[in-house]
Amino acid sequence: MRTFEAVLAQIEQRIAADGLTVGDRLPGERQLAGQLQVGRSSVREALRVLETLGVVSSQVGRGPDAGAVLISRPAGTLADLLRLNLGLATMSAREVLDTRLMIERWSAARVTSAPPAMAEALTAMDGAASPEEFVTHDIAFHVALTDAAGNRLLSAVMRALRDALVSNAVEAVRRLGHTDDLQSDHRRIHTAIEAGDADEAVEAVTAHLARAYEHVLH
Amino acid sequence: MRTFEAVLAQIEQRIAADGLTVGDRLPGERQLAGQLQVGRSSVREALRVLETLGVVSSQVGRGPDAGAVLISRPAGTLADLLRLNLGLATMSAREVLDTRLMIERWSAARVTSAPPAMAEALTAMDGAASPEEFVTHDIAFHVALTDAAGNRLLSAVMRALRDALVSNAVEAVRRLGHTDDLQSDHRRIHTAIEAGDADEAVEAVTAHLARAYEHVLH
DNA sequence: GAAAGGTGTATGGTCTGACCATATTTGGTC
DNA sequence: GACCAAATATGGTCAGACCATACACCTTTC
Numbered sequence: 001m002r003t004f005e006a007v008l009a010q011i012e013q014r015i016a017a018d019g020l021t022v023g024d025r026l027p028g029e030r031q032l033a034g035q036l037q038v039g040r041s042s043v044r045e046a047l048r049v050l051e052t053l054g055v056v057s058s059q060v061g062r063g064p065d066a067g068a069v070l071i072s073r074p075a076g077t078l079a080d081l082l083r084l085n086l087g088l089a090t091m092s093a094r095e096v097l098d099t100r101l102m103i104e105r106w107s108a109a110r111v112t113s114a115p116p117a118m119a120e121a122l123t124a125m126d127g128a129a130s131p132e133e134f135v136t137h138d139i140a141f142h143v144a145l146t147d148a149a150g151n152r153l154l155s156a157v158m159r160a161l162r163d164a165l166v167s168n169a170v171e172a173v174r175r176l177g178h179t180d181d182l183q184s185d186h187r188r189i190h191t192a193i194e195a196g197d198a199d200e201a202v203e204a205v206t207a208h209l210a211r212a213y214e215h216v217l218h
Numbered sequence: 219m220r221t222f223e224a225v226l227a228q229i230e231q232r233i234a235a236d237g238l239t240v241g242d243r244l245p246g247e248r249q250l251a252g253q254l255q256v257g258r259s260s261v262r263e264a265l266r267v268l269e270t271l272g273v274v275s276s277q278v279g280r281g282p283d284a285g286a287v288l289i290s291r292p293a294g295t296l297a298d299l300l301r302l303n304l305g306l307a308t309m310s311a312r313e314v315l316d317t318r319l320m321i322e323r324w325s326a327a328r329v330t331s332a333p334p335a336m337a338e339a340l341t342a343m344d345g346a347a348s349p350e351e352f353v354t355h356d357i358a359f360h361v362a363l364t365d366a367a368g369n370r371l372l373s374a375v376m377r378a379l380r381d382a383l384v385s386n387a388v389e390a391v392r393r394l395g396h397t398d399d400l401q402s403d404h405r406r407i408h409t410a411i412e413a414g415d416a417d418e419a420v421e422a423v424t425a426h427l428a429r430a431y432e433h434v435l436h
Numbered sequence: 437g438a439a440a441g442g443t444g445t446a447t448g449g450t451c452t453g454a455c456c457a458t459a460t461t462t463g464g465t466c
Numbered sequence: 467g468a469c470c471a472a473a474t475a476t477g478g479t480c481a482g483a484c485c486a487t488a489c490a491c492c493t494t495t496c
Contacts, residue, residue, distance in 0.1 A: 021307065028448085038480085040481085042479065045266045055306065060488075062446045065489095066446075078299070082371075084268075085272075157375075248476090256451085257450055257451040260451085262478090276477060279460060280459050280460040282460090
């Protein structure tokens with residue numbers, strides 16, 4: 001086992017044993033290296049791994065907030081994961097989009113009321129001047145839908161999908177030229193959720209994404 | 219921007235520009251450091267990030283296979299992500315299990331034929347002597363179901379969920395004492411898929427996981 | 437006493453150079 | 467041709483140094 005992996009295991013074990021939680025600080029790199037009898041570079045590589053996994057955040061300087069602080073932000077890691085694996089062609093855009101459809105259908109079937117963020121995104125989309133702006137609010141609409149389902153893991157995945165596909169979406173809207181159909185889809189989804197009609201909400205989401213797929217794929 | 223982040227961006231840009239794919243090699247750490255005019259430690263931290271994301275694998279020694287080779291193994295990263303975030307209590311076991319239910323329902327609705335791996339896991343479960351052994355084959359059964367749906371992203375997520383929850387599952391089976399009900403569920407799922415009855419397959423998966431949930435949660 | 441400013445210091449970030457273990461390549465030897 | 471030893475390129479690790487940053491602390495000033 002490489003040294004930094006042993007450090008990783010030690011840190012993880014300490015988090016569990018000491019009951020550390022979000023906001024708590026880890027010892028400094030030099031102190032950690034001394035305690036574990038390893039070089040500072042090995043500690044740094046372990047911390048880099050934890051940072052990549054969205055578990056710690058390093059702050060320079062001095063004071064209560066300096067050093068490696070425990071956080072929990074899996075969305076960024078997921079986004080990197082999707083982006084790089086899409087780049088290596090071991091995942092297709094089709095698979096990513098199908099996953100999104102699955103999550104949104106699941107969410108639409110479970111939300112009991114439309115969150116304010118959905119209505120806000122809806123009105124903001126009306127005034128969108130550019131494809132970029134439209135996609136920004138469109139994404140906010142769909143993320144709000146997922147958030148309303150109350151599953152933080154799915155919310156994180158949805159945000160990652162968003163980041164991985166935003167450029168495709170902007171390009172698709174640009175090719176499409178207009179957003180009237182997409183907008184009416186949005187209103188249909190919103191209305192169904194506000195009415196508490198889960199089946200209609202699922203159907204509306206499915207129809208909306210099917211329409212969008214035609215323009216995103218290829 | 220930190221130096222290693224710039225290195226990261228450069229490497230990613232190079233992968234895209236040169237059309238590198240799985241199996242291709244990156245330059246050595248020293249050579250990369252020289253090309254980018256940075257220290258070797260910065261290159262190493264960047265490579266550590268890529269390794270964490272399941273995109274490169276480093277081999278020591280000399281020869282065609284030595285050095286940083288491009289791979290694509292997102293499952294390990296996802297497993298680490300879930301395990302650490304479960305440890306920090308920003309995700310609950312309930313949310314993870316609901317995600318699994320969603321994926322398995324989605325998969326059950328789409329598979330057209332049961333893969334051989336499902337039948338194998340089914341017969342292996344009959345002879346399982348310990349909870350550990352039973353869970354091993356149970357997992358193989360469910361992973362095979364997801365694999366049959368043909369979405370590599372979902373397969374990777376399913377494998378990550380498996381790794382994150384295997385200890386919970388073993389404990390649940392131990393408490394339960396017997397696996398008769400779970401086994402009959404498995405046969406029902408398998409039969410439904412072989413018969414091509416998607417609705418029945420989804421219903422069987424839902425009932426099976428609902429039963430399992432009672433013993434895993436709390 | 438309070439405000440302002442300067443100094444000290446602990447932190448992460450980076451670089452350099454060295455050494456080790458490993459695994460292949462190379463070249464010599466029988 | 468087969469075998470063995472040396473050279474070499476690779477990642478892995480360590481030690482030490484220096485930098486930029488941001489807070490802590492003390493001094494000065496009013």
